[in-house]
Amino acid sequence: MAKVKQVFFCQECGYESSKWLGQCPGCRNWNTFVEEKVVTGVSKGAGKREPVKPTSILDVSVTEDSRISTGMNELDRVLGGGIVRGSLTLVGGDPGIGKSTILLQVSRNLTSQGVKILYVSGEESLQQIKIRADRLGGFDKDMLLLSETNLNSIVESVEKVNPEVMIIDSIQTMYLDEVGSSAGSVSQVREVTGQLMKVAKQMNIAIFIVGHVTKEGTVAGPRTLEHMVDTVLYFEGEKNAIYRILRGVKNRFGSTNEIGVFEMKDSGLYEVDNPSEVMLSGRPLDASGSVVVCSMEGTRPILIEIQALVSASSFNLPRRTSVGVDYNRVNMLMAVLEKRAGLMLSGSDAYVNIAGGIKINEPAIDLGIIMALVSSFRNTLVDHNTIIFGEVGLSGEVRGVSMAAHRVKEAAKMGFTTCMLPKINCEGIEIPKGMKLIGVSNVNDALDYIS
Numbered sequence: 001m002a003k004v005k006q007v008f009f010c011q012e013c014g015y016e017s018s019k020w021l022g023q024c025p026g027c028r029n030w031n032t033f034v035e036e037k038v039v040t041g042v043s044k045g046a047g048k049r050e051p052v053k054p055t056s057i058l059d060v061s062v063t064e065d066s067r068i069s070t071g072m073n074e075l076d077r078v079l080g081g082g083i084v085r086g087s088l089t090l091v092g093g094d095p096g097i098g099k100s101t102i103l104l105q106v107s108r109n110l111t112s113q114g115v116k117i118l119y120v121s122g123e124e125s126l127q128q129i130k131i132r133a134d135r136l137g138g139f140d141k142d143m144l145l146l147s148e149t150n151l152n153s154i155v156e157s158v159e160k161v162n163p164e165v166m167i168i169d170s171i172q173t174m175y176l177d178e179v180g181s182s183a184g185s186v187s188q189v190r191e192v193t194g195q196l197m198k199v200a201k202q203m204n205i206a207i208f209i210v211g212h213v214t215k216e217g218t219v220a221g222p223r224t225l226e227h228m229v230d231t232v233l234y235f236e237g238e239k240n241a242i243y244r245i246l247r248g249v250k251n252r253f254g255s256t257n258e259i260g261v262f263e264m265k266d267s268g269l270y271e272v273d274n275p276s277e278v279m280l281s282g283r284p285l286d287a288s289g290s291v292v293v294c295s296m297e298g299t300r301p302i303l304i305e306i307q308a309l310v311s312a313s314s315f316n317l318p319r320r321t322s323v324g325v326d327y328n329r330v331n332m333l334m335a336v337l338e339k340r341a342g343l344m345l346s347g348s349d350a351y352v353n354i355a356g357g358i359k360i361n362e363p364a365i366d367l368g369i370i371m372a373l374v375s376s377f378r379n380t381l382v383d384h385n386t387i388i389f390g391e392v393g394l395s396g397e398v399r400g401v402s403m404a405a406h407r408v409k410e411a412a413k414m415g416f417t418t419c420m421l422p423k424i425n426c427e428g429i430e431i432p433k434g435m436k437l438i439g440v441s442n443v444n445d446a447l448d449y450i451s
Contacts, residue, residue, distance in 0.1 A: 008033045009186035014225075036187050037180040068165070068206065071109025074261060074271045075102070077298075078233060078246050080254015083165065086204040087253065088197050090171075090226065092211045093235030098244055098262070099210050102269050103167050104129075104136060106208075110165060111141040118163035122149040122173030122183075136268040149173050149183060151192050155199060163205060168196065170210040171225075193228050226250060237357045243278065244269065245358055258298035276303035276414055279356040285384040289376030292416070293368030294389045294407040295360050301403070301410035303387065305355040306365065308372035313349045324354030325369065326361060333370050333392060340396030341443050343377060364401040366392035367420070367446060380450050386418040387411040388446075390425075396443040400424040408435065420446060 008017045011034055015026035023030050067082035076082050079089075093099050107117045121129055126145050133139060144161055148154050151174050158166065168174065174192045175183035182188070193209070200207045211225070226232050230252045236245040246260040261272040272278050280303055284290055289308040294301050306325075313319065322330045330352050337343045352369060354360055367390035375382050382388075389407055391399040401407075404425035411419050412432035423439035431437060440446040 006035055006037060008035055011186060014186050014190070034185065036185055068110065068115060069113070070106045071113070072102075072106065072260075072271055073273075075106065075246065077300075078248045078251075078254075078258050078260045079231065080248075080251055080258075083206045084230070084253045085164070085206055086200055087206050087230040088193075088200045088228075089206070089208045089231040089233065090211050090229045091208060091233045091235075092213050094213060097235045097237065098264060098269050099235060100132070100169055101136065101264075102246075102262070103169065103208055103210065104133060105268050107143055107165075107167065108133070108136065108139050111139055111143050114141070115165055116161070116163045117143045118146060118158065118161060118166045119143060119169070120146045120148060120154055120167060121169045122147070123170060135266075149175060151176050151195055155195070158199060158203065158205070162203070165206045165208070168207065168209040170212060172212050189225060190228075193225055197228055236359060241357050243272070243357060255298050257296075258300070276301075276410065279304050279358065280414070283355065283384075286381065288379050288381055289372050290384075291368045291372040291375065291382050292384075292387050293365045294387055294411060295362045295365055296403050296407065299406075301407050302358075303410065303414055304358060304360065304365075306368050306372045307353045307355055308369070308376045309351040310345065310348050310373055310377040313347055315349075318347060319349040319351075321350070322352045324357070324359050325352055325365070329366070330369060332394070333366060334373065336392060336394060336396055336443065337370060337373065341374075341447060343374065345373070345377065348377065363391040364389045364407075366390065367398055367422075367440075370443060371420075371446060371450065374447055375450055378450065382450060383418060385416050386420060387416045388420045390420070390422040390440070390446075392443060398422045398440050398442055398446065405429050408432065408437070411435070420449065 008020050010024040010026060010032045012029050012032045013024060013027040015024050017033065020033050024032050067084055069082045070076055091099050091103065107119055110117055126147050129145055144163065146157055171189055171192060172184040175188050176191050179187050179191050196207055196209065199205060232250040234247050234249055236247055237243055242264050244262045244264055246262065248256045248258055250256060261275040261278065262269040263272055280292065283305045291306050292303055293306055294303050320331055334345050334350060338345055350373065368388045370392060371382055371388055389401060391401055393399055400422045404421060408419050408429060409432060412435045417434055418436045418438060420438045420440060423441045426437055426439040438449060
């Protein structure tokens, strides 16, 4: 006998409770619990099921057509080489950042390759999709469109047309009749995603789903949603800026360290082949507090400008602000400068910014942050032809980083003539022509090179 019971879910993280709570024990947010009806005791089906025989991994063959190229090298890089058949991919990002745009562009590229596409939209009518497609350049070959929010009807259409790739825009608009709550609720999002995963695996269809994000930047709905899908992609960057960063947060078929860089134009998203050149465009050459560092995003080295501004504070508690880099990391590096280098920064406001709208968490930019802070504090310049990277410890030592040779090579390719790096990384590096290496073992050694 089926029973209906009332359950409370957190809209931010999906935490389940039998009663309403003011603060969620899972994500610690306030006033996020909503009441939903859950049906229990439903029979899962009568009769015995046929036992499934395990298959030897040696008997499983992987063919070359297991992946489908999207026609966009930046997206293929993030996906790990292309779209995997039978996979479920979640694309998240702020409103207006380009989620639907890039999926419509991918659909156009795939149709030109003869791939059968089904584009399902719960937010736009067929005419609105057509207008957007024409703005992006139009389609040379046919693509199937469906404006529907009932997942049962969508599955019936999928069984009839049998597409190779399906796009759901967005997951928060889809609903199942069997679930009593409204579309976009925790129960609906979880059950709809589970059904889509079943369709993807059983019919060998690659499915992309668009997910809205919360104010914290995570996908709205239960946190288990990210665990259910195969790949999670996030768009980063301000929607008013022209550059977008596509980052793989989870990928069962590739690396999660790769990023794709795109430029937003009137006719859609365009790939940026040389992100280093883009990130360094317009940087000042005669300003203090400006330093260029090299960060590794997967197998790709990217040169980034770090800007720092240190000024005397008029408050008892100086301000500390960071954009694109961890706030606590900046505070820790400033403490290292005070303790190990003798710089009195406790009475100064400090602002650190990574130009270009990108977010970096790699410890290899520590030395660059320190050099930018000291450059601004002393109002002296760091040579604009110098590239800096290295991890800084609490005792002031500069520790080695991975893939140092790739970083030096990228710096030489971009025209830099000097590279400051950890002393331990200088061993065994093939020095490019015209490049000078400066190995430093601690913070004080590095500060001696600021003019």
